[in-house]
Amino acid sequence: MTAPMTARLAPLAALLALSGSALAEAPDPVAVTVTDKGCEPASLTVPAGKSVFRIRNQSRRVLEWEILQGTLIVEERENIIPGFVQTLTATLQPGTYAMTCGLLSNPKGTLTVLAAAGTEAAGGPPDPMALVGPLAAYKHYVAGQVGLFVERTRAFTEAVKAGRIAEAKALYATARQPYERIEPVASLFNDLDKSMDVRADDFEQKEADPGFIGFHRIEKGLWADHSTEGLGPHADRLMADAEELKRRITDLTIPPAKMVGGAAGLIEEVAATKISGEEDRYSRTDLSDFHANVEGSRKIYDLLRPLVERQDPDFVARTDRNFARVEALLTKYRxxxxxxxxYDRLSDRDRQALKGPITVLAEDLSTLRGKLGLD
Incomplete structure (x- = not known):
């Protein structure tokens, strides 16, 4: 391998080595409760290394709990149902992090990670070079998709600003598709994800909240209000955010665990929340988003497939069948x-027919990180 190539792969190898470290037994779970007003406690302190967080949702809405470093999402647990508890395992370096606490209008919590002896593990990391190829190929795929996203978003926002409602409606779903394919990476940037893809339910005042912007605010204007009046500033902000996302991704080294975990994350989100129709509630273009999520998940899986097949060919055969089944179901509506x-043309029976196979696929893909030594 040439010296320049070695230098380019060094950040990936370092990330892979970090992901494979800290394999010792995790300490007792750290409890945090999310209410309608915020996190309890609002401040947590844990030692560096592996921690397990036990998150209880005591609010009235489905939520996601995120650990942030600046605007970058370090770890997250999505789709926590009211009254339920989910756990999140995170390997953290010393420093100060933020925690999301339900509604976007709620104050963020503080997570302090202290340097401590004995947090390094006895186990060895996975071979860094085994994932370098898939990571490089995925970065290339993401770069292509974010370029397409910027191109399609520009056409969409120009139609919105020009008042061409029919054209804007026709461009809405296709503009979102590249974003939905690379959502595991796009959503790493908490500020941009919340700006572009936020839903009204994330705010106490819902549609009336001034923080409700981005795709879904424009979607409401086009389908619910039948007007582009007042949407110009939202269109400009969305376009600027799309270009900023492209800039940040250009300089990003994709964390291995985020790529691998993204295969399941994309499908889990469909099964847990999107299947209800809460995503594109005004346009009913939900199936387009579903399909893009499946495409993005399939891309990650296909890149990792040769590595997994060596150790678990039965898993690969089963997952191949599950993907084919989900794709065939979606094709029925295309x-x-x-x-x-x-989406509102599908009956409850149709939706349940989709949910079963999607849930099974998500459950299988959720084991990928463990199979590749990244848990």
Whole structure:
């Protein structure tokens, strides 16, 4: 391998080595409760290394709990149902982090990670070079998709600003597709993800909240209000955010665990929340988002497939079948021009028929990180 190539791969190898360290037994779970007003406690302190967080949702809405370093999402647990508890295992370096605490209008919590002896593990990391190839290929895929996202978002926002409602409606779903394919990476940037893809339910005042912006605010204007009045500033902000996302991704070294975990994360989100129709509630273009999520997950899986097949060929055969089944179900609702049927045309029985296979696929893909030594 040439010296320049070695230098380019060094950040990936370092990340892989870090991901494979700290394999010792985790300490007792750290409890945190999220209410309608915030986190209890609002401040946590843990030692460096592996920690297990036990998150209880005592609010009235499904939520995600995130650990942030600046605007970058370090770890997250999504789709925690009211009244339920989920755990999150995170290997953290010393420093000060933020915690999201339910509604975006709620104050963030503080997580302090202290340097401590004995946090390094006895186990060895996975071979760093085994994942370098898939990571490089995925970075190339993400770069292509974010470029397409910027291009399509520009066409969409120009139609919105020009008041061409029919054209804007036609461009809405296709503009979102590249973003949905690379959501594991795009959503690493907490500020941009919340700006572009926030839903009204994330705010106490819902649609009336001034923080409700981005795709879904414009979607509401086009389908619910039947007007582009007042959408110009939202369109400009969305376009600026798309370009900023492209800039940040150019300089990003994708964390291995985020890529691998993203295969399951994309499908889990569909099964847990999107299947209800809460995503594109005004346009009913949900199936387009579902399909893009499946495409993005499939891309990650295909890149990792040769590594997993060596140790678990039965898993690969089963996952291949599960992907084929989900893709076949989605194809039933797709017309010859590539568009999908409005989601409100599907019956409850149709939605349940989708949810079963999607849930099974998500459960299998959730084991990928463990199979590759990244848990």
């Amino acid at each position: 017309s010859e021009d590539g568009s999908f049927a409005p």
